[in-house]
Amino acid sequence: MQRKSFGTMQCPIARSLERVGEWWSILILRDALHGLTRFDQLQESLGIAPNMLTRRLNALVEAGLLERRRYSEHPPRDEYLPTERGRDFRPVVLSLLAWGNRHFAPEGASVVLVNRRTGGTVDPILADPATGQPVDEPDYGLAPGPAANDRVLHKYQAVAEARPAKSRRARRRSGTGRPP
Numbered sequence: 001m002q003r004k005s006f007g008t009m010q011c012p013i014a015r016s017l018e019r020v021g022e023w024w025s026i027l028i029l030r031d032a033l034h035g036l037t038r039f040d041q042l043q044e045s046l047g048i049a050p051n052m053l054t055r056r057l058n059a060l061v062e063a064g065l066l067e068r069r070r071y072s073e074h075p076p077r078d079e080y081l082p083t084e085r086g087r088d089f090r091p092v093v094l095s096l097l098a099w100g101n102r103h104f105a106p107e108g109a110s111v112v113l114v115n116r117r118t119g120g121t122v123d124p125i126l127a128d129p130a131t132g133q134p135v136d137e138p139d140y141g142l143a144p145g146p147a148a149n150d151r152v153l154h155k156y157q158a159v160a161e162a163r164p165a166k167s168r169r170a171r172r173r174s175g176t177g178r179p180p
Contacts, residue, residue, distance in 0.1 A: 011152070019063040020089065024048060024056045029086060030093050032066060037079040065089065094124045 009015060020026055024046070031045050043053055057080055060066040065086035068078045082089075094113055101109040113122045126135045133139070144156045 019060075019065060020092075022056065022059075024052060025060060026093070026096070028053075028056055028060060028080075029065060029082070029089055032080055032082050032086065033090050033093060037081055038071075039078070039080075042080070060086070091124070091126070095126070098124050 005018060020029065027046055028042060031042055036042055036045055039050075039053065039057070042048070042057075043050060046053070048056075057066065057068075061068050061080070063085075064083055066080040067083050069081055071077055071079050097111060097113060101112070113124060114120065115122050127133060128135050128140070142156065144153050148156075
């Protein structure tokens with residue numbers, strides 16, 4: 001049974017999952033962003049079968065997240081370096097790290113993000129660059145973008161209409177009248 005492709009859906013989350021939604025892909029990117037770029041390093045770190053690693057690396061190269069670069073001719077050996085697109089995935093990995101530590105590590109964190117200058121532990125946040133404030137409910141929400149098709153417009157309109165009346169009254173008082 002072939003799985004459904006998300007590549008043509010309008011949702012940017014679905015399109016992203018088309019490239020990295022398979023768990024091995026995220027773990028390979030995690031390791032590549034950490035500096036493990038050679039096949040044998042990745043295989044040892046992940047404990048993944050060589051044929052599966054080869055398939056996932058090829059898919060990540062095809063998606064433009066990793067670049068294959070030859071480092072040895074005899075025998076032929078390649079390394080897999082994160083591209084700009086792959087490096088842009090780092091905040092996603094850090095968010096998963098923080099979320100996993102918060103919700104799925106009852107024994108405590110086994111890996112943490114640290115400030116290399118101070119040595120202090122850091123809990124990453126997603127912040128609005130204009131205000132510096134955390135991007136969190138109720139002040140921030142999803143809305144259709146300029147390229148939204150009718151299906152996306154309808155979906156977000158239905159969500160906005162389903163919000164409690166109190167939320168809509170607060171928006172009207174604030175003068176925006178728009179859903180967050």
